[in-house]
Amino acid sequence: MTARPALEVPLVASENTIEQETTPLLGQENSNDDLETQRNDSVSESQHEQTERSVFGIISVLLIGVFVSQADTTLVFATYAHITSEFIRLGGGSWIDGSWIVTSFGLATCATQPMYGRLSQIFGRKPILQMSYLLFLIGTAIAGLARNMMQMIIGRIIQGAGSAGMVSMVSILLTDLVPLHEVAAYRSYVNIFSTVGRSCGGLIGGYLTQTIGWRWAFIGQCPLLLLSIVLVWWKLEEPQHEVELKQSVWTKLKRIDFVGAFFMSVAILACITAFDLGSKKANTSVLFTLVVIGVSAGALFALTERFWAKEPIFPLELLGQHAVITSYSIIFIQTGIQVALMFLVPLYFQVTANASMGEAGAHLVPAVFGNTLGGLAVGAWIKRTGRYKPPTILASMSAMLCFSLLLVLWRGHTSTAGSLVIFFGGCASGMANSAVFVGLTAGVEKHQMAIATTGMYLSSNIAMVAGVSAASAIFQSALRSNLHRALGRMLGGDEIAKRVLADVAYVQTLHGGLRRLVIRAFVTSFRRTFSVQIALASMALVIGVLSRQKKITR
Missing domain, CATH: 1.20.1250.20 (MFS general substrate transporter like domains)
Structure with missing residues (x-):
């Protein structure tokens, strides 16, 4: 009976001793956990900052294109009267209203704008963005070297088709690259560059026109566009899905809703042109014809998207x-x-x-x-x-x-x-x-x-x-x-x-x-x-x- 208490005391003492000895160890373990948590938080913050820097670097590259495309818009407002006068003196297309230098760009932008979303899903963001830069570059060069009004308008149409992608693809990429709660902050940078570009375009265009001629106002954009194409190729990386990697170019081309894209473009062009000419009190029969074409093309577009297209260029359910x-x-x-x-x-x-x-x-x-x-x-x-x-x-x-x-x-x-x-x-x-x-x-x-x-x-x-x-x-x-x-x-x-x-x-x-x-x-x-x-x-x-x-x- 006396042995039992003797055994119990050491057990209690031993238990207390273990508790006393292990308390510092537990504290050290908690300290290590805290240090590990701090270290992980530090690494996470570092990775987040690195990601932010990377995203900001990519967006900065894309904003060059936004600036150029928006500056070109107001640049033409400042120079198109001089361009028209020169072509009239040269006898190259004096029968064409000079306002079409501006209007053709806007119409081409509207007609091609909705296609970029679907095309970027089929071919990827990077190739479509580079294609839009290339179109704008080609159109700009044609406009700068044009010898008559028709060549100028062709250049402006190609420019407009490229401009549609240069701006919209940046916003599409924003939704890919940053969390939704940060999209507005980055979107504000796009707005700033757009606004600054439009503000600078008129001043630059007017100055260049008065000093070295309007052609250099166009040709001077080409180096910036080339730089943008190179920087996008170098900086922009996007994940490729396994299905996309296995598909050939021909397979991707077959996925494009060409019929729907055609009817949509015709409907947009006819309706906008009718509205623009209507505000200028154009011939009633011309307006009526444009409205009929626009409505008919719109109806055919809706039928195509609803019953024909497997991947609609613009799903109507949206x-x-x-x-x-x-x-x-x-x-x-x-x-x-x-x-x-x-x-x-x-x-x-x-x-x-x-x-x-x-x-x-x-x-x-x-x-x-x-x-x-x-x-x-x-x-x-x-x-x-x-x-x-x-x-x-x-x-x-x-x-x-x-x-x-x-x-x-x-x-x-x-x-x-x-x-x-x-x-x-x-x-x-x-x-x-x-x-x-x-x-x-x-x-x-x-x-x-x-x-x-x-x-x-x-x-x-x-x-x-x-x-x-x-x-x-x-x-x-x-x-x-x-x-x-x-x-x-x-x-x-x-x-x-x-x-x-x-x-x-x-x-x-x-x-x-x-x-x-x-x-x-x-x-x-x-x-x-x-x-x-x-x-x-x-x-x-x-x-x-x-x-x-x-x-x-x-």
């Missing part, structure tokens, strides 16, 4: 998705408002302040800053909160504020402070572009993102054509009516009105009471056009409020 239809609608309205602003602001200062084209264009700078800051702010907001609906709504409210202030403050004598209100219009565009893109990609399946993205760009490109045409038509109609009311009873008033409508520069030669009457007619016409833009922004606001939101998680 248009039935809430995220798609709301995103396309908002971006269409916001883009239309933005290009209307870009059209109206320089014209206002040319008329009311006798500003030169350069001085009038400089008044757009606040909108450029607004676009940049709006995009960056929304990118940071979405990355932090994962919510994109509030900035979508705020963008429409900012556009409404902009045009409301223009309606109140721009009455013919605009102060420097009053001229800054277009900041809110640019801010609206920057916010909408970033927020709507995230909303679109969050609302569709991963395999649909590429095609849905190109559809959004198509909506934006159509809005660019429609926005300028509609704003011009509304303004010209109002101006014609107001000039007739102001000058109708004046001797020679009808002739003065015709000259004012034909040439804005003529307004700058008027003085005294006549000038005041004409300026008043212009201001009233501007106010009517501003009112229409407010109504459009209100529509975008309603759509934004009714849109759904999926919170984006990391």
